[in-house]
Amino acid sequence: MTLAPFGRRLAPLVENRRVGAYTLLVAEDPGGPPDPRPGQFYMLATEEGWGAGEGERPHLPRAFSFARAREGRLWFLLEDIGPGTHRLAEMGEGENLWLTGPLGIGFEEPAGRPLLVGGGIGTAPLLCLQDELGPDAKVLLGFRSADHAEAATLFAGESQIATDDGSVGKHALVTELLREELQPGDVVYSCGPPAMLEAVRALAEEHDIPAQLALESGMACGFGACFGCVVPTRNGYIRLCVDGPVVEAADLVPGGVGH
């Protein structure tokens, strides 16, 4: 785990570009640690215009996994699904981000053949994990359509792709690719929507394979104060922002991923 510097800091945006259905933001972060762990996250807000309008209250910052950390710059891949992600996606180069992080516990280094399994925007934290493990690490990605599958171009080497509509790769769910690929000695690293992570958890249990899952829940503070992000585990409830977001699949109760 890499610890965040105290307080939030301003980070100038140096790039905003579309990657198919998603938006890639690259920000300078000279004041932050150069070595966040893949799977850790940052709380982001824009310096200007972070709120519903004139005289209205600002939004809370939003949680994002970093997708890449390179040469003092942080990459974030995001999907525009609501007011916060929309404002971030329309940021212009030279605008500033308010940024806190890196927060939470990331992926542990593998003791076996790593299999990286991502779904949709959940591919983001697997990109920096592949940067760390090298291009030979096997990557299985699932997307809704060809437009979303553009995110696979950010990865090194050839990823195996499944799409819901069959427009790219196999017409299947990514968990079908995982079922075909799983071998004894594998370690699964996964991030994606709750239903997909629940299927990955169940497959890992069935094959007795260790799996580390990067979960999501609504996060208001990001540092353990609000208890808004709790998820159930075999050992009781945990706060995902400080005890996760990466959790051992074996610690989760069946069905507990998408609580």
Ligand SMILES: Cc1cc2nc3c(=O)[nH]c(=O)nc-3n(C[C@H](O)[C@H](O)[C@H](O)COP(=O)(O)OP(=O)(O)OC[C@H]3O[C@@H](n4cnc5c(N)ncnc54)[C@H](O)[C@@H]3O)c2cc1C
């Ligand atoms: C640890 C972590 C890492 C994340 N990494 C990324 C990332 O790399 N890229 C990315 O695009 N998004 C990521 N997210 C999700 C991102 O935080 C939300 O999409 C964002 O907060 C939505 O804000 P909004 O104002 O655009 O929409 P809101 O209006 O806040 O939300 C739109 C809809 O999405 C639902 N929603 C919002 N946040 C979550 C959540 N965390 N879990 C489940 N449902 C939610 C809301 O209930 C609502 O229905 C991450 C979340 C967490 C907790």
Ligand code: FES
């Ligand atoms: S987001 Fe506040 S305790 Fe986790």
